[in-house]
Amino acid sequence: MSIEGKSPFQARVTKYAALADPARLRIVDLLTLGDFAPMELQAELGIPSNLLSHHLRTLEVAGLTTRHRSEADRRRSYVRLAAGALEGLVPAAEHGARRVLFVCTRNSARSQLAAALWQHVSEIPSASAGTHPADRIAEGAIEVARRHGLDLADHTPRSLDLVAGEGDFVVTVCDTAHEELTGLHGVHWSVRDPLRLGTDEAFENAFADLARRVNDLAPRVRAA
Structure with a gap:
């Protein structure tokens, strides 16, 4: 089930599960400051490229990040926080x-x-x-x-x-x-x-x- 098809509570569960990993939490912390190319994230975290790819896929599936191509070098991409990525992570009870x-x-x-x-x-x-x-x-x-x-x-x-x-x-x-x-x-x-x-x-x-x-x-x- 995609993040769009989940209830708000289920979406929160998915996001929390994605953020439970220290590397993924660090990636999100970095993305609150600006956009990063995958190679830049790899340098920041000091992890292999295949492991970084796994973390980025997990964050994308959870609706926390998106990726877009560079306007300068089309071989390069940038990862950014998805719009409203961190909304709803606080307790939702009203x-x-x-x-x-x-x-x-x-x-x-x-x-x-x-x-x-x-x-x-x-x-x-x-x-x-x-x-x-x-x-x-x-x-x-x-x-x-x-x-x-x-x-x-x-x-x-x-x-x-x-x-x-x-x-x-x-x-x-x-x-x-x-x-x-x-x-x-x-x-x-x-x-x-x-x-x-x-x-x-x-x-x-x-x-x-x-x-x-x-x-x-x-x-x-x-x-x-």
Whole structure:
């Protein structure tokens, strides 16, 4: 079966299988920079020509590369990445959500930061809540948010019971909240509690972890 005739999932399997070989992965790494003649790839990898031919055929069958003739020397060809070759290699699962709700225990740091970060990368609304909300936002969270251009100063911790709604995609961002709650439609991020240390570094680390996770999740959540 050709790559065109396969389902998106089967096509991903074929591509991953092709990339599992170190030489083929190296070839694809090189082709992300530009086009290479087979003899140039052979020099880069230091492998026999027959083995290189095998790898190139495998990559072509997987839909990762194409080959075209040189306009100068028609005996020469160049290998390039196929259009969209690397698309779809990231996990393909998508989630539908009316709103993304970030939850931690106190709703005083991690969940507030995550909700604020989300608003900068997605048009889907976000909110935050706590299973046992604090009286106010942690000063460390306000400061780290301010250092990164976000404003939490006017926010107030809120109870999950008062905030949760139908169609929410729930993201628990602390282990305590995750282990306390069951049966929710969502995912869990095991983000270290910066309040345990209370240092600028701890809040920066939590912010960086949340920012990376928010950026990774946002493209995979669609409006329900």
